[in-house]
Amino acid sequence: MSNSNRIIEEYHQADFGKRLSLFLDHPALRDEFIEIDLGEHRPAKHVEKAKEAVMGRPLPSRWLTVVANCCLKFKRT
16 A cells, blocks of 8 residues: 555544644645545535536636635625
């Protein structure tokens, strides 16, 4: 097992504090860590439907969706 696979497996089994530590210590694996966290909190069907809906829209609309999901300042009312 490669070192990155071992770290990802460790992340799967870790509590919040250990996950935070791994996230900060291994910036190259952050995308995988985020996918793990999102996968644990969203049903797979919901993620696929949302991805299809967003990818079918023009780039400015997709960008606004991303910004709105991370910043309350840009939320649509």
